[in-house]
Amino acid sequence: MRMGRRIARTLRRTAIHAVPTMLGIVVLDFLFLQLMPGDAADVIATEAGSATAETMALMRERFGLDQPVLTQLASFLGHLARFDLGYSPRFNASVVDIIMERLPNTVLLMVTALGFALLVGIVVGSVMAAWAGRWPDRILSVVVLLLYSMPGFWVGLMAVVLFSVKLGWLPNDSNMTIGSSFTGWALIADRAAHLVLPALALASFFVAVYARLVRASMLEVQRQDFMRTAHAKGLHPFLIQLRHALRNALIPVTTVAGMHLGNLLGGAVVVETLFGWPGMGRLALEAVLGRDFSVLLGVLLLSSFLVILANVAIDLLHAWLDPRIGEA
Amino acid sequence: MTANFLTTRRAALAGLSATALTAGRVHAQVPKKGGTLTFLQNAEPTSLVSLTTVGTPSLTNSAKTTEGLLEYDYDIKPKPALATEWKISPDGLRYEFKLRPNVKFHDGKPFTSADVAYSIQLLRTVHPRGRNTFANVAEVQTPDPLTAVIVLSKPAPYLIKALTAAESPIVPKHIYEGTDPLTNQNGNAPIGTGPYLFKEWVRGSHAIFERNPNYWDPDLPRIDRMVCKFVRDAGARSVAFENGSGDIGYRTPVALADLDRLKKLPHLVFETEGTSYSYNVQTIQFNLDSQYFRHLKVRQAVAHAIDRSALLKAVAYGYGTVSHVPIAPGLKEFHSPELSPYGYDLKKAEALLDEAGFKRGPDKIRFRVPMDFNPIGDESRKVCEFTRAVLNRIGIAVEIRAQDLSAFAKRVYTDREFDFTYNGHSNLFDPTVGVQRIYWSKNFKRGVPFSNGSNYNNPKVDALLEGAAVENDPVKRRQMFLDFQKIYLEEVPDISLYSPLYLTIKNKRVHEDSPTADGVESNMSRVWLDA
Numbered sequence: 001m002r003m004g005r006r007i008a009r010t011l012r013r014t015a016i017h018a019v020p021t022m023l024g025i026v027v028l029d030f031l032f033l034q035l036m037p038g039d040a041a042d043v044i045a046t047e048a049g050s051a052t053a054e055t056m057a058l059m060r061e062r063f064g065l066d067q068p069v070l071t072q073l074a075s076f077l078g079h080l081a082r083f084d085l086g087y088s089p090r091f092n093a094s095v096v097d098i099i100m101e102r103l104p105n106t107v108l109l110m111v112t113a114l115g116f117a118l119l120v121g122i123v124v125g126s127v128m129a130a131w132a133g134r135w136p137d138r139i140l141s142v143v144v145l146l147l148y149s150m151p152g153f154w155v156g157l158m159a160v161v162l163f164s165v166k167l168g169w170l171p172n173d174s175n176m177t178i179g180s181s182f183t184g185w186a187l188i189a190d191r192a193a194h195l196v197l198p199a200l201a202l203a204s205f206f207v208a209v210y211a212r213l214v215r216a217s218m219l220e221v222q223r224q225d226f227m228r229t230a231h232a233k234g235l236h237p238f239l240i241q242l243r244h245a246l247r248n249a250l251i252p253v254t255t256v257a258g259m260h261l262g263n264l265l266g267g268a269v270v271v272e273t274l275f276g277w278p279g280m281g282r283l284a285l286e287a288v289l290g291r292d293f294s295v296l297l298g299v300l301l302l303s304s305f306l307v308i309l310a311n312v313a314i315d316l317l318h319a320w321l322d323p324r325i326g327e328a
Numbered sequence: 329m330t331a332n333f334l335t336t337r338r339a340a341l342a343g344l345s346a347t348a349l350t351a352g353r354v355h356a357q358v359p360k361k362g363g364t365l366t367f368l369q370n371a372e373p374t375s376l377v378s379l380t381t382v383g384t385p386s387l388t389n390s391a392k393t394t395e396g397l398l399e400y401d402y403d404i405k406p407k408p409a410l411a412t413e414w415k416i417s418p419d420g421l422r423y424e425f426k427l428r429p430n431v432k433f434h435d436g437k438p439f440t441s442a443d444v445a446y447s448i449q450l451l452r453t454v455h456p457r458g459r460n461t462f463a464n465v466a467e468v469q470t471p472d473p474l475t476a477v478i479v480l481s482k483p484a485p486y487l488i489k490a491l492t493a494a495e496s497p498i499v500p501k502h503i504y505e506g507t508d509p510l511t512n513q514n515g516n517a518p519i520g521t522g523p524y525l526f527k528e529w530v531r532g533s534h535a536i537f538e539r540n541p542n543y544w545d546p547d548l549p550r551i552d553r554m555v556c557k558f559v560r561d562a563g564a565r566s567v568a569f570e571n572g573s574g575d576i577g578y579r580t581p582v583a584l585a586d587l588d589r590l591k592k593l594p595h596l597v598f599e600t601e602g603t604s605y606s607y608n609v610q611t612i613q614f615n616l617d618s619q620y621f622r623h624l625k626v627r628q629a630v631a632h633a634i635d636r637s638a639l640l641k642a643v644a645y646g647y648g649t650v651s652h653v654p655i656a657p658g659l660k661e662f663h664s665p666e667l668s669p670y671g672y673d674l675k676k677a678e679a680l681l682d683e684a685g686f687k688r689g690p691d692k693i694r695f696r697v698p699m700d701f702n703p704i705g706d707e708s709r710k711v712c713e714f715t716r717a718v719l720n721r722i723g724i725a726v727e728i729r730a731q732d733l734s735a736f737a738k739r740v741y742t743d744r745e746f747d748f749t750y751n752g753h754s755n756l757f758d759p760t761v762g763v764q765r766i767y768w769s770k771n772f773k774r775g776v777p778f779s780n781g782s783n784y785n786n787p788k789v790d791a792l793l794e795g796a797a798v799e800n801d802p803v804k805r806r807q808m809f810l811d812f813q814k815i816y817l818e819e820v821p822d823i824s825l826y827s828p829l830y831l832t833i834k835n836k837r838v839h840e841d842s843p844t845a846d847g848v849e850s851n852m853s854r855v856w857l858d859a
Binding site: 036037038039042043044045046047048049050051052053054055056058059062090091092093098101102157160164165168171172173174175178179273274275276278279282283286289290291 | 364366372374375380381382383384454455456457459460508510511513515516530531532533534536553555557558559560561563564567568570571573704731732733734735736737738739742743753754765773775776777778779
């Protein structure tokens with residue numbers, strides 16, 4: 001019952017915050033983008049290596065780039081009010097179609113990487129905390145430090161050299177075998193094989209972050225009164241660590257993971273480029289380079305929406321982990 | 329100079345390992361049918377038909393579905409494609425094309441002269457280059473369904489070279505008529521007469537073309553399917569060639585630093601055929617309105633400071649041919665063998681700068697100047713670093729300024745807030761199309777990329793370029809271009825550095841990929857695969 005009220009309140013509060021937040025993001029982004037030199041017509045003409053004044057004027061007219069900035073903003077918001085993200089002049093296609101082609105890939109990569117990072121991070125962190133100061137802790141600390149200091153793309157490159165080039169076990173490019181007609185398990189196996197390397201490259205840094213976070217939080221919790229009580233009750237040490245220490249230690253970890261979700265959405269550009277993963281990070285980067293602002297705004301809008309959703313989920317998770325949070 | 333060019337080219341070819349030679353012998357084999365070709369491309373196209381854009385990624389894919397009137401051999405001599413015969417009247421004003429009979433578009437509709445007339449009309453209005461190439465077209469007559477006659481108001485001696493599939497695509501009239509060509513969806517799912525049918529385009533990933541079973545040549549195409557993968561990362565392309573997941577790529581699809589390593593792999597072939605339809609010349613481009621570079625002596629001094637061979641080795645590992653003039657050595661007919669009168673000589677450079685009034689200050693520096701670069705090439709920054717190092721020796725302090733493509737275009741062509749840049753221009757198939765635009769004073773147009781960005785203005789040059797554009801006599805026309813290059817060398821409106829040599833890299837199982845001047849940008853109908 002208390003949980004139900006809690007969920008309702010969280011959702012209501014989020015809805016009130018979400019709309020102005022997203023609107024603010026879109027308007028600010030739109031205005032900032034105007035500061036960038038050049039427009040879509042410039043890029044298309046420069047990429048082509050040839051242009052005439054007439055063809056450029058024609059492009060600007062069709063794309064609405066010859067309109068004043070505020071008119072362009074009004075038209076964008078007008079479309080948005082009808083849940084229409086507009087049209088990409090660069091790709092001659094609707095922005096929704098372009099983004100929806102990429103969104104599932106991005107979410108798959110993101111969730112896999114984050115899930116993997118959380119799982120491994122929590123296990124490694126717990127092990128380190130349980131053996132704090134002894135040799136398993138020392139060895140894992142070195143490994144974690146290495147993961148923490150090696151950039152993800154470098155880990156990815158090395159993994160490509162080893163697993164794709166030398167051993168030939170895993171593919172290094174794209175999210176599936178292009179042109180294949182797999183079904184059932186073969187399809188899933190193919191997708192999974194393509195997912196392994198990019199997900200590992202993306203997760204490596206976060207594994208280190210979560211492991212260190214879990215270790216620190218668990219060590220801190222060890223000194224709390226309720227831990228002593230649990231010991232006094234005669235509970236099995238494993239249960240104490242799992243139910244009392246870890247559960248408390250998960251609060252900071254999930255908070256940070258929620259924030260990382262936003263990072264992963266946009267920050268996966270390097271990994272996506274490296275592995276030819278058709279995701280939104282690359283789409284955003286290419287939209288910036290191509291001055292394809294309607295696509296970029298669409299990506300930003302959707303990303304902010306996803307981040308808000310993720311934060312709601314984290315809020316609810318916190319309520320379950322620690323019922324005291326948000327009670328007041 | 330021509331001999332010079334050949335030796336460099338031969339040296340480069342000799343370096344391409346013996347595998348290239350064995351590939352030549354394999355050509356004699358009977359072509360096999362079937363298989364999937366994986367074509368690695370550096371960037372994603374914005375359209376699969378090069379009608380409203382001529383961006384390289386669009387040119388790469390367009391011809392697979394959409395054909396042109398003619399094809400060309402390596403020396404840009406025309407060969408039949410959609411047109412089987414062609415006749416040019418002696419005054420150069422009438423081009424009569426006999427069209428191939430029984431050709432059908434992918435949707436089953438017949439191909440006729442009406443499509444040719446309509447396409448040329450479209451090219452004149454919406455194609456970024458077609459506006460100039462077809463500027464003299466008065467009308468296109470269609471006396472019967474299999475005859476198209478292009479009637480010109482003035483001669484256009486370059487026109488007969490402009491009719492490849494990628495440069496002047498012939499699109500179906502029934503799909504474009506009554507629509508806005510810029511938003512027509514044919515660019516996203518093209519219908520043409522080509523050897524391959526469009527299957528799918530997954531943005532950010534790949535496009536797939538499949539064998540057209542009703543192609544007008546019943547023996548072609550030979551492969552079942554072509555997968556065009558858009559692989560943005562040069563390292564990932566190297567890996568794909570290495571592990572065999574990519575079959576072919578062009579315009580040197582890997583980092584130049586990777587070439588030596590890849591050449592050691594027995595399954596890869598490196599070829600230079602099929603690159604003669606478009607030569608680039610890379611230049612140090614001056615803003616002639618700059619307070620420094622408007623002085624002829626300063627430009628001459630910079631020219632004296634640049635050792636082109638050293639630069640070519642340093643920035644492009646020698647993959648290219650030194651060129652002192654903006655007409656590429658590859659366009660043998662028009663390239664001037666003359667060398668710059670301002671050869672590598674730092675002493676003369678210093679003397680010229682003194683004469684121009686830019687003496688060395690107390691800190692040994694004459695003046696400080698920013699240099700921008702066109703970021704499209706991998707070598708761009710290195711050229712700037714090379715230039716900074718050599719100009720530093722003659723007392724010019726260079727600060728390199730980086731920006732993305734759009735910002736570069738806006739700075740140079742719209743805002744004109746630059747002093748000098750590193751830039752490159754394609755000669756295309758003829759100097760009137762590719763070179764005139766850079767030096768013709770009437771093409772100083774703000775906001776138009778790759779126009780006359782230097783703001784060079786010489787009435788004599790204008791007269792020569794305008795004359796060559798309509799001169800029917802090849803000998804006279806050649807002389808006009810040679811005269812233009814002579815003036816260019818004296819006046820140094822920019823400094824031509826070199827013409828890059830582009831390699832096609834392929835797996836040795838790929839054959840007959842580049843039998844024409846435009847190489848893999850052609851329709852690739854003859855390509856076939858071992859096993």
